[in-house]
Amino acid sequence: MDYPSKVLAKAVEEISGLPGIGKKSALRLALHLLRQPQSQAIALGDSLKKLVTDIKYCRDCYNFSDTEICEICSDPKRSEDTLCVVEDVRDVLAIENTGKYRGKYLVLGGKISPMEGVGPNQLNISALGRKLESGSTKELIFALSATMEGDTTSYYIFRKFKNLNVKFSTIARGISVGDELEYADEISLGRSIQNRLPYEENA
C-alpha cells in the first residue's frame, strides 16, 4: 500500500512489527492516535521507550522490579519454604492473582526448546541452583506450560537438582473449572482420573 505520508508509513511499519497486528490494524491505530490529542501518542511513545530502557529485574527471582530486590522477594510475610518455578513474568502475575500462593518465585525466562534454539544456558537455571543450594527452599513447585517444552524443562531441572534435599512437585493437571468432559482432550482427562482427589463438599 502506498501511504500518502512518510511519517504515517513509518508509524504503520513500526506498529505492524508487533505480534498479532497487521498493516490494516496498524493503520487503524495510527489514524486513531491522530484523532486524539497529541499528548496521548507522545505519552505512549515515551512510556514504550522508558519501558525498555528503565525496566529492572529482581536480582533474586528475575521478576520485573523497580528496586534491586522485588516486592515479593523482600516481603517477610512470604514463606521461603516453597519456590515456584515459572517461565515468565506473566505467570507470576497470573498466580499472584489467584491469591492462593504465599511463597517465593523464580522466573526462568523461557523454557528449553531445541526447536527455537533455547538451551538450559539461556535460562536462569544457575540462579535457581544457587537459591536451592543456599538451603532455605524445602519444596520446589514446577508451574510450567503443559507442553513438551515445559515437561522437558522440569525434567532437566529435576535431574540436575534431585540430589539436593528438596521436595519436587508440579501444579495439578486436570479438567478446568467449567469444562465439559466431552470436549476435554484425552491426556488431560486421563491424568485427571489417575490423579483423582478425595471428594470434598466445599472443594
Next chain:
Amino acid sequence: MDYPSKVLAKAVEEISGLPGIGKKSALRLALHLLRQPQSQAIALGDSLKKLVTDIKYCRDCYNFSDTEICEICSDPKRSEDTLCVVEDVRDVLAIENTGKYRGKYLVLGGKISPMEGVGPNQLNISALGRKLESGSTKELIFALSATMEGDTTSYYIFRKFKNLNVKFSTIARGISVGDELEYADEISLGRSIQNRLPYEENA
C-alpha cells in the same frame, strides 16, 4: 492487576488506551517488546511521537501529506473534472488501491453525526465549497459510508451546493463480489435490483 514494576504498569496502561487492545493484550505486547532488542521499542516510540508531531495535511484536499500539496493534488495527470468526497484518509487509500479512479479527492474528516456531536462545521465542507466554486469540478462523487450518517452528510452537501453547475453522483451500492444472495440484507439487495446494470460478458 498489580504489576511488579511501575514502568511496566505505565506502559500497559498507555498501550491499553488504544482501541481494541485490552489489559491482557497490552501486557503481552509490552513483554514482547522487552524480549526484542531495545532498539525496536525505541524506534516504535519515536515513530509514534513523530507521527503526531510531524504529520501535515494537504492544503487542498486534507489528505495526509509530507508536503504542503499532496502527491495526488499536485499530479498533473489526474483529472480536475471529478472530485471524490470521502470521510477519511483510509478511504483515499482504499480507492487508490483499486486503481480505478484518476480524479481528485476531498477528505471531509468525518461525517455529520448528531449522536456523536459532529456537525457540518467540524467537517471540511467550506473547503469543499471553495473548491466547487472555483469551477474546475464537473462531477462530485460521494464515496461515503452506506449508513444514516453517510446519507445525511451527502444530502447536506447536495442541498448546499446543488445550485452550482456540478453533477452529483454516488458510488454504486449493491451485492459485493463473492457474496451469496441468501445472506445479503434486503436493502442492499433491493437497491441492487433497482439499479441493475446491462449484462456485460467481461464485467
